[in-house]
Amino acid sequence: MSYEKPLPGVNPQPKGHLSQHRLDPNRSVPGAITFALGRVSDAPLQYLMFTQGWAVKGLTAVGLRASNLLITAGPGVADLGPIPTLLTGMYAVAGLRHAYWVLFTNAYNWPPSAALEVVGYNTFMSTLNTLVAVNALTSSPLPILGDFTDCIGWxxxxxxxxxxxxxxxxxxxxxxxxxxxxxxxxxxxxxxxxxxxxxxxxxxxxxxxxxxxxxxxxxxxxxxxxxxxxxxxxxxxxxxxxxxxxxxxxxxxxxxxxxxxxxxxxxxxxx
Incomplete structure (x- = not known):
């Protein structure tokens, strides 16, 4: 459409503030860089959540079951099991897609404050998914032996x-x-x-x-x-x-x- 959307995954700014962004075609270089770097950093952060035990510690701190062993069990990439490997790859693709959007598709001015808002929202959603995955792995009926496709389900x-x-x-x-x-x-x-x-x-x-x-x-x-x-x-x-x-x-x-x-x-x- 001939309007620019609020950045992916966030509520818009108050109406006057949002309209101001739309009417100003001068792009904010600091905002675009903040947004791009923030989004591409999501996958590495979630990888550390898996591999450094941060997700397990967070879940056990609130009384939920989690196991570091199950994160790495089975065939995967870079010390991850199959499901954490899939998730980290999806985080990476989504982050790169959003970085491309803000650098090459978006033509409107989004200041660093708006960029940080969308980065924070998407990081929050990804972190929730990482925590859910680690908890779900503790009761997963999927096998951990065999090739990669054997270890994922429908x-x-x-x-x-x-x-x-x-x-x-x-x-x-x-x-x-x-x-x-x-x-x-x-x-x-x-x-x-x-x-x-x-x-x-x-x-x-x-x-x-x-x-x-x-x-x-x-x-x-x-x-x-x-x-x-x-x-x-x-x-x-x-x-x-x-x-x-x-x-x-x-x-x-x-x-x-x-x-x-x-x-x-x-x-x-x-x-």
Missing amino acids: KQWAGLALFGIGISMEIVAEESRKSFKKDPKNKGKIDDTGLWSVVRHPNYLGYTLWRAGITLTTGSLIATAALTAFQVLTFTSGGIPGISSYMSSKYGKQWTDYTRRVPSAIIPGIL
Whole structure:
């Protein structure tokens, strides 16, 4: 669309503050660097959570079961077992994807304070998933012997599929909107092409799907349901109303007509 979203995974700034970012096309170099470095540091941090026993210590401190041995048991990479290996890889891909977004796709000014907010949110979500995974490993029915594929089950395969679909959707939505906005013929128009013709916020849907995929890979269905519901609530109660208010004030009838053509905000036919 011809607006810039709040950074992935956070509620928007207060309306006036958010509009100020959108109206100022001068990019904040410190903000972009802070955001990029913060996101790519997520995977190394979670790797240390696994390998240095920080996740186990945190869980046992609150009376939950956890074992350092089960983190490293089975085939994996860099002293990790199969599920921690998958999760660390997913964290890395997501972090690199967001770093690319802020450096090459985003064209608006996001100061370091906003960058730190989104980095903090995503780090918090990843840390929760790491803790869930370590706890789930203590009662996992999956084998720890054999090759890599022997040691993961349907939840991990489904999680990988959701992750791949979500990341792809987020990339396609953002890059297609960037191309739409660059075309002089589309100046002053709302992008209602491609994924933007299906839901009004396909980037949010993509983000929600890949976040759900990571959580499902931990092996916990309860955590997957809870964290996915939390993510949808975060968008529907924060990000989406803020964007809708901004778009309505900027585009007026064009926005009203668009919402009639595309009534679903984030989940086709449901929400």
